[in-house]
Amino acid sequence: xxxxxxxxxxxxxxxxxLARMRGDRLARLQAxxxxxxxxxxxxxxxxxxxxxxxxxxxxxxxxxxxxRRAVAIVPAEGSPRLHVHGDPGTVVxxxxxxxxxxxxxxxxxxxxxILDMIGDPAGKRLAVDSITGAMVRADVLAGAxxxxxSRVLGPVxxxxxxxxxxxxxxxxxxxxxxxxxxxxxxxxxxxxxEVAGAFLAALWAQGAEHNEIDPIFQVMPRTRxxxxxTFNDDVAFPTGIAEAAFETGDLVWVDAxxxxxxxxxxxxxxxxxxxxxxxxxxxxxxxxxxxxxxxxAAIRPGATLGxxxxxxxxxxxGTRPWLPHFYVGHGVGLESAEMPMAGSDxxxxxxxxxxxxxxxxxxxxxxxxxxxxxxxxxxxxxxxTADGHRVLTSAPGYAPFTT
Amino acid sequence: MTGDTSLIAARRxxxxxxxxxxxxxxxxxxxxxDANYASGMHRLWTAGTRPFGAGCxxxxxxxxxxxxxxxxxxxxxxxxxxxxxxxxxxxRVMAANLAAIPGLTDxxxxxxxxxxxxxxxxxxxxxxxxxxxxxxxxxxxxxxxxLPAEIDRxxxxxxxxxxxxxxxxxxxxxxxxxxxxxxxxxxxxVLAMGRLxxxxxxxxxxxxxxxxxxxxxxxxxxxxxxxxxxxLASLRAPIPGNEAPEPPQRLIDSCRPGATGADLAAASExxxxxxxxxxxxFERPVIDATHGHAETLDADMVVSVRDGNRREIxxxxxxxxxxxxxxxxxxx
Numbered sequence: 212x213x214x215x216x217x218x219x220x221x222x223x224x225x226x227x228x229l230a231r232m233r234g235d236r237l238a239r240l241q242a243x244x245x246x247x248x249x250x251x252x253x254x255x256x257x258x259x260x261x262x263x264x265x266x267x268x269x270x271x272x273x274x275x276x277x278x279r280r281a282v283a284i285v286p287a288e289g290s291p292r293l294h295v296h297g298d299p300g301t302v303v304x305x306x307x308x309x310x311x312x313x314x315x316x317x318x319x320x321x322x323x324x325i326l327d328m329i330g331d332p333a334g335k336r337l338a339v340d341s342i343t344g345a346m347v348r349a350d351v352l353a354g355a356x357x358x359x360x361s362r363v364l365g366p367v368x369x370x371x372x373x374x375x376x377x378x379x380x381x382x383x384x385x386x387x388x389x390x391x392x393x394x395x396x397x398x399x400x401x402x403x404x405e406v407a408g409a410f411l412a413a414l415w416a417q418g419a420e421h422n423e424i425d426p427i428f429q430v431m432p433r434t435r436x437x438x439x440x441t442f443n444d445d446v447a448f449p450t451g452i453a454e455a456a457f458e459t460g461d462l463v464w465v466d467a468x469x470x471x472x473x474x475x476x477x478x479x480x481x482x483x484x485x486x487x488x489x490x491x492x493x494x495x496x497x498x499x500x501x502x503x504x505x506x507x508a509a510i511r512p513g514a515t516l517g518x519x520x521x522x523x524x525x526x527x528x529g530t531r532p533w534l535p536h537f538y539v540g541h542g543v544g545l546e547s548a549e550m551p552m553a554g555s556d557x558x559x560x561x562x563x564x565x566x567x568x569x570x571x572x573x574x575x576x577x578x579x580x581x582x583x584x585x586x587x588x589x590x591x592x593x594x595x596t597a598d599g600h601r602v603l604t605s606a607p608g609y610a611p612f613t614t
Numbered sequence: 615m616t617g618d619t620s621l622i623a624a625r626r627x628x629x630x631x632x633x634x635x636x637x638x639x640x641x642x643x644x645x646x647x648d649a650n651y652a653s654g655m656h657r658l659w660t661a662g663t664r665p666f667g668a669g670c671x672x673x674x675x676x677x678x679x680x681x682x683x684x685x686x687x688x689x690x691x692x693x694x695x696x697x698x699x700x701x702x703x704x705x706r707v708m709a710a711n712l713a714a715i716p717g718l719t720d721x722x723x724x725x726x727x728x729x730x731x732x733x734x735x736x737x738x739x740x741x742x743x744x745x746x747x748x749x750x751x752x753x754x755x756x757x758x759x760x761l762p763a764e765i766d767r768x769x770x771x772x773x774x775x776x777x778x779x780x781x782x783x784x785x786x787x788x789x790x791x792x793x794x795x796x797x798x799x800x801x802x803x804v805l806a807m808g809r810l811x812x813x814x815x816x817x818x819x820x821x822x823x824x825x826x827x828x829x830x831x832x833x834x835x836x837x838x839x840x841x842x843x844x845x846l847a848s849l850r851a852p853i854p855g856n857e858a859p860e861p862p863q864r865l866i867d868s869c870r871p872g873a874t875g876a877d878l879a880a881a882s883e884x885x886x887x888x889x890x891x892x893x894x895x896f897e898r899p900v901i902d903a904t905h906g907h908a909e910t911l912d913a914d915m916v917v918s919v920r921d922g923n924r925r926e927i928x929x930x931x932x933x934x935x936x937x938x939x940x941x942x943x944x945x946x
Contacts, residue, residue, distance in 0.1 A: 439687040452688045
């Protein structure tokens with residue numbers, strides 16, 4: 212059971228064994244390459260590079276991240292090679308000079324390093340994530356049978372090691388602490404960007420350097436009809452656009468997360484600006500808590516994603532307590548939303564055939580929408596354990612609509 | 615929405631003209647900066663690379679831009695509701711949504727700014743007659759020369775960054791307070807720029823000690839465009855406006871129409887120098903000690919010029935380089 216409390220608990224930052232984590236990840240990746248009869252992987256998507264080598268790219272805009280990509284060349288056996296701009300950090304494998312896969316000038320060097328590490332791509336089976344224009348023009352991967360790297364990294368990233376889970380826990384711990392500053396700043400007259408700035412500044416003050424998403428503090432309409440036009444006649448969230456200053460009584464959906472050793476946190480809450488919640492609003496929270504508890508209770512080894520979705524629906528009186536373009540729960544790891552997803556438009560058949568196993572993570576995020584009254588949305592990060600589940604979030608517990 | 619209607623329309627028309635020139639029927643853009651350039655619609659910012667996916671389509675035959683969005687928030691006046699297609703986790707649903715976009719299924723040439731094996735397969739089913747060709751160079755060519763309104767936006771973004779640099783340099787400098795860590799100085803900059811409405815970094819912020827001084831380098835995306843500044847600040851005597859330390863003048867002076875990358879290399883004074891395009895983020899050209907020496911600069915390009923412990927944003931004009939990097943009187 213989750214609890215409603217107001218006092219903060221004195222917690223300490225979990226301490227994962229990072230060296231062990233890096234070794235475990237590479238071993239899992241290479242075992243999967245072998246299992247899928249692949250000769251190697253050419254990885255230029257940040258989270259993939261992190262999984263393979265431990266290098267964590269800067270939390271920069273996608274344009275910068277794309278030009279200044281780190282490149283990991285991973286043979287099915289043996290040590291990987293990392294080409295990196297700037298400080299590689301602590302990594303497994305050989306560190307080599309930076310490459311610019313966007314630039315035609317560097318396509319030859321990229322091909323050379325692939326030849327060196329994996330051999331001539333012709334006739335080989337390779338996993339790749341993105342292919343830049345320069346790589347196409349120079350036919351860097353000529354003759355290779357290419358598969359999406361996500362088909363290799365997806366399965367191995369599903370169940371987290373204890374060290375990965377400790378990273379997510381540490382990430383969430385930092386985010387929750389930083390949110391206290393954002394909550395203080397979220398007052399009538401403040402803007403979304405001011406509140407976001409307070410959150411980000413508090414992250415930096417903790418030495419947390421990898422914010423991964425422009426923090427969302429979205430004022431929600433009290434009625435569906437009062438919101439933007441949507442394809443599914445439901446609620447638009449997150450729009451990423453907020454210009455107006457907050458006013459007293461605004462209902463704000465909060466969603467943010469940064470990376471700790473590359474692992475995402477996911478902080479989701481609902482706040483009311485400038486006043487205490489009233490009884491009608493509080494009853495909305497009470498319903499939400501019932502649904503959250505029931506949904507978490509369904510998370511255990513051997514249960515399916517369908518079981519999780521159905522538990523949420525049953526606790527909500529037979530209707531789905533989530534937005535149709537999302538899910539009632541999603542995984543988190545090196546990316547802020549990854550598999551497994553419960554209740555998505557992949558469909559019931561997918562959900563019913565997907566069996567939970569220890570180490571998997573589900574961020575449970577049901578929504579209660581009481582049209583014309585209020586809504587409540589918050590998120591709890593839950594990991595599947597050997598005999599049930601464990602909630603990684605809610606360090607300070609809930610003061611509904613307030614923290 | 616980024617920019618006003620005429621700017622968005624001008625950018626879109628440039629993209630359409632380049633498509634006509636290269637006989638590309640449909641552009642599929644995965645990079646957010648490319649999608650924003652072509653459509654004027656931006657989405658929630660996340661850090662780092664994204665896997666390639668169809669975020670924005672530009673169709674030459676209809677002249678329409680289509681954007682992945684489940685709602686009309688931020689829809690620019692250059693687009694209508696019918697130009698949107700909703701997000702989905704289901705590849706089959708996505709294929710159906712894309713197939714419904716007029717002009718895609720009978721395309722002969724599809725240009726992409728990046729590609730993945732699965733997109734190639736999907737394109738083969740969606741548009742069986744189409745060749746999928748790289749169009750990152752098309753987008754780079756279109757974005758190379760800035761419109762006057764784009765110069766204004768880059769200057770405005772630089773002004774925001776200036777305030778951030780000043781905040782990082784001056785925070786907690788009172789003698790009776792304990793000295794701030796470098797990360798706390800970044801926090802002060804982030805807070806100050808948040809108050810100005812800016813929360814999206816372009817590059818990772820840098821504050822580090824350089825002898826007795828502190829080197830600060832910030833870059834932000836404001837209203838879709840990047841501003842930046844790298845400066846050496848003496849924390850005992852905070853950056854005093856126009857008396858700021860000298861910019862990398864030799865390299866900046868070399869940024870004029872007709873200059874080649876080799877000319878810039880000859881003018882550079884410190885290892886690690888870099889001249890690269892600036893616009894809706896990091897752009898081409900990339901000119902450093904080992905790249906871009908055959909590039910030639912021309913008017914209306916905007917570049918970030920880093921040499922030693924300074925970085926400035928420079929507009930290349932017919933009359934030579936003009937600094938866009940903010941100064942206090944411009945940033946108020």
